[in-house]
Amino acid sequence: MPIDEKDFIKLNYTGKVKSTGDVFDTTYEEVADEAGIKNENKDYKPMVLAVGSSQLIPKLHEEIKNLEVGDKATVEIPAEDAFGKRDPSLIQLIPMKEFKKQGIKPFVGMPISAQGTPGIVRTIDGGRVRVDFNHELAGKDIEYELEIVETIEDDAEKIRGLLEVYYGNPNLDLEKTEIIIDGEVAKIILDKLAGFEQRTVQEVTLSKFRVSREIYENMEEIKKVQFIDEFEEPEPEEEDVDTEEVPEKLADDE
Amino acid sequence: MPIDEKDFIKLNYTGKVKSTGDVFDTTYEEVADEAGIKNENKDYKPMVLAVGSSQLIPKLHEEIKNLEVGDKATVEIPAEDAFGKRDPSLIQLIPMKEFKKQGIKPFVGMPISAQGTPGIVRTIDGGRVRVDFNHELAGKDIEYELEIVETIEDDAEKIRGLLEVYYGNPNLDLEKTEIIIDGEVAKIILDKLAGFEQRTVQEVTLSKFRVSREIYENMEEIKKVQFIDEFEEPEPEEEDVDTEEVPEKLADDE
Structure with a gap:
């Protein structure tokens, strides 16, 4: 069955400079290792992609729509559509x-x-x-070797995949991230660890916007995305902890 | 009617060093001005306080419970209960x-x-x-002049008051902050500007925790607080904007 415009897929890829064959990015651990670009902090595995994403290079988009699960293909991307011409x-x-x-x-x-x-x-x-100061790949024609691994049917799994690609926090535990589809609203209750990162709120807002855009552009039924930080009243403890608290001043409003 | 343990109140206060009468904090603009500590960025107005807050100095707590709306009082706080002894x-x-x-x-x-x-x-x-490196008020007995302005009945107004005192973002537009009480859950959809601040996520998580603690400790019916960032699909435009978009590389996963 061919890939559809509205599908979410998992794919493996290897990006190379066309003229030299130098690998600059890949989802295969052994390819990264061989090319000497292996990043020990990276989790090498197929990437989630919304086939209809407006962020995708049009030529890749066209090529992927001609493939089926299990297919492999090589797509050439001219410099101006990849990392830009040299300036x-x-x-x-x-x-x-x-x-x-x-x-x-x-x-x-x-x-x-x-x-x-x-x-x-x-x-x-x-x-x-x-x-x-040009990007090191500016002015270079590149090619991507693609392998379509599977399509994703489950909405929560689609959103987990987008969080992994666009949220930008590699420490996020996506298994602990609760995703609820409530009519037109996708509710994302992030892993508690997400609250302790050192990026600024503004940087994370940009990441949230990117995830959200991928969701509402590519999941027809979703019109709104909510990122939710939850704080719950702890269960009362046996002992009276009040007397151990150090009182602050009238109100610490800093 | 005397103030109750479970009340939220608006109060004015002036904090002074007992021995010298030096004002170090106040909600009255003219008092701040006279004392030479006026902060042009501060909005001088009565502060919202949960009378039962565990963060309140016990002596203030006791004193406020004996007052009624409209009452004034002066409370002395020994150094060790205020800014601590000198170390x-x-x-x-x-x-x-x-x-x-x-x-x-x-x-x-x-x-x-x-x-x-x-x-x-x-x-x-x-x-x-x-x-x-001691706090400049460490070791000093202080006194607060208090004036109980009114009690707050509306739940959303209570939460807006706590956001103002504990959230720590003076640029927040609380009129644009939506507050929904949904059974045991208080949902806070912050003003969009909250997403663009420069504090780290961790700092803001601490602020959210402090607001949440004040809510579930002092509003009996609330057990859970949610801070929600919303991203909505924009209304479709007349023209086809797709062709104007600059495609990015395969997937910008940085």
Whole structure:
């Protein structure tokens, strides 16, 4: 049965630079290992994808719709649809004395970071250092090898998959995340650990927005997504704990 | 009618150091102004308080229970029940050279901060600087002048008051915060702006916990509090916006 526009699938993929065959991303642990890009913190397994996602590169979208569960395929993506063309304005000449000030001795190929943007030293010419702030895959045609593993039927499982891809907290225990579909509303009660992360609220709101957009764009029946933090009254204890509490001032309103 | 254990009240207060009469906190704008502690960002108005709150100093609790709406009273709080006794181990001798390293020239009375803890320079003796990290009100008996303004009957208004005191985001628009009491569950759908603050999730979780504790400890019928972030599918637009979207790579899982 071919993949449908409205399906959620699990797929494996390997992304390569077309000209060199260099692997830059993969869901297969052994491929990552072989390519020397294995991340010990990453859980290598098939990724959940909404086939109709507006975030998907159109060519990938078209290709996947022609496949069936179990199929493999290779899709070529030109640079402009992948990581973008190279932007000459992102190559900057920086005076050598700026590096000296910070006690850095630049060399060709040295990775550096300017206000969080990664760059790489391309050339050193007398007093000037040419630094390239383009994405390292910018300007490169890439290809993805795809393998459709299965389709997902269960709504809660679809949402767990989207949380895994878009929520951005690898410590989240999705088994402890309760998902309730209540008519047009998807209610997500996250694992309690989600409340203790160090990202700012604004960063997490962006993640929640991305998960929500994938849900209401790709799950026809859902119009609203709620992320719920729950705080429950603890069961009363035997002993009277009141007397052990240290009173605060009138009201700590900071 | 006297104030009851289970009441929520609005009260005005002024906190003073007993020995000097120095005002350190107040809900009256003109008192703050006169004392030179007026904060332009603070909204001076009566504060909401759960009379039965376990966070309240017991002596304040007892005193408030003897009052009625409209009453005024002054309550003395000994240092150990207010900001604590002075702790000699919080007075530290720091070599002058540590200050010099950071280009700081200390003077007696200078406020400093070490890893976020505020302190004050007490003495400078040759190469040693004595810095006091005790709270500036530690060791001081204080007194609160209280005025009971009214009691609050409406559950949503009680919760809005607790959010104002304990949530810790002064930019929150409480008029835009929806509060639904659903049996034993209080549902709080915060103003959308709450999603854009720069505190970490962990800090805000602590604030949510404090609000929740005040709710389920002091509102008998509530056993569970939910903080809900909602994301709704936007109404479809006339034009087809799909073609204007810039596709991302296969899946941006960062």
